[in-house]
Amino acid sequence: MAEHFLVCDYNPKILKRIRDRSVVFFLDSLSKLYDLESDARDHHIHIHCVIYETKKSLSDIIYKPEWSKFPIAIVSPSLGRLSSFLKMASVIKKLNIRFYFRTDYENCYRDIRILSSLGYYCAVIINGKTVNWEELTDLMTYALLNVVNHREILPFSYVTRYYHPQNRTDYGAVYFDDASRYIHLTGEGMLALSRKQMNSVNGILLELDKLDRITQEKAYKEYLYRWQEFFLEPTPCACCKGWRICLGKYADTIKDNPGCRDFFSEFLEAVDLHLKKRENTTKEEFIWQP
């Protein structure tokens, strides 16, 4: 099994304990990138990605060409003024950056579509409580079936990349929430299987020193196979066609905000169509090309 990525807040105190690891860092300010860079170099840490969550609109951030060295995920409430954002387009286009928007903000669907159509990588963070399933369906259709080129939108494109018609597809990795790839680390050097678990009393699994043995842990295995719980009782999710993609992520919110079933069913259909389209396109490449 490939080595896990660690996910943690940027905390200089813990860096010497994660030497030679690939790490996803949460930063509270992008001005700390330079410190992070030198610390990472000193401790032989590979920066897999930097996550910056802000209350600022994207157009209020001053983007710097020097950031191009880092893979960056910016989680922002909104795009803001497009014209102001586009003034920095020449810099932003050279960055290795993806913009994340939460469904907590009603204009996120619109902002993602604008940015994607202009060539920026985007992702939508689906909160089961706040998501507008109809708007998300429109966005998904746009992401997968629109004929005009646009940048990929996660998690839709992630699912098409890893989709197998006879298997489950977990897109949790889009949010660094997939314990088979990402293990979360507290400031005190304790490991957890998700960001949510990290913040709960019973969520801590092991000490950092035991990271290489984590796959042997019973709790780890149970966590990876927790999807099986859906089939132990007759839950609505167990007989849902879309479960192969959602894996019951919205089971807690389905009562208050129904619509996930229709969304994921349409998502599956769109994935099939998208893959067929891609298959046909690929076939064309086998014949003579000018």
Next chain:
Amino acid sequence: MPNVLFTQTCNRSCPYCFAKKHLSDSAPSDIISWENLIYLADFFTTSGEKRFQILGGEPTLHPDFNDMIAYLLERGFGINVFTNGIMSDDKLREAGNIFSGIPPDRLSFTINLNEPKSTPQSLSETESIKRFLGTFCERITPGFNIYRLDFDISFIFQYINEYGLNRTIRVGLAHPIAGKKNKFIQPGDIKKIIDRFYSFVPVMERLRIKPGLDCGFPLCRFSDEQLGWLYRNTGGHYDFGCAPVIDIGPDMSLWPCFPLSDFHKKSVFDFNSIREIFDYYEDIHRKIRVESGGIYEECDNCKYREEDLCKGGCQAHSLNRFLNEYPVRMKEIYQFASNG
């Protein structure tokens, strides 16, 4: 190329406005959404169309006007905005800053100017228009709609010189809204209009200002001398046509130009390309022409019309001749047109 309406409201009320009926039937809140704009940008791209013509109401009233123009520019489109130039100071200042580096062939404006004497406007409107002219100068082509026989365009010459505007005046005839009441030029007066416009030629020649005639002028009402002048100043590219000018509403509805906006509405979603839209409405126009003829009796035997050098004036006039039989006859015509 089709016109795309950003808004369906206007901050002016021009007596000749051929969009008046359509706008009064629309809700002020009916503005183009980002989703529809992106859909249209994609639709134009797949249709091979590289330019947007933005219209209203008054398009600059759209709260996201500047951002939407910036978006379309970033998508690589060329843009021409039809406006009255009355814009809030803040928005105008912002627009001036955002678009200052964009070449005029990628972003231009056609500003519809009203003659101060015959169509008075408030001082604040005049000041606002002047600020607009001063901000966008060479990007602006002045436009003038003729709805009175005693029109005077000399005030535009002054604007062209003062603000360095594009030295072409786009002149349009006020056309009727089929079946409705607005001020327009009667077919019998078009010759007088052309003669009056031609009386400004010595000044235009001196100032090197060229004419840009909008649709609906019939060829037969020009003298040979006037045609010669037109030819020399337009390089022979002038067309005495009345092709369907496709307008796309904020809600993605379609119609074949404003004076006919009550008739044969469709939706962008009914078509796969702009070519399909034009083919559809050209077919309807052709069939209506067969039925209704040109704007004059003599159009029926006109050689220019037979040879397709002239379409016989604006179709809204032709349809207006059936007013008494309206709406039954109209319906028949359109039914015939759509059924082939």
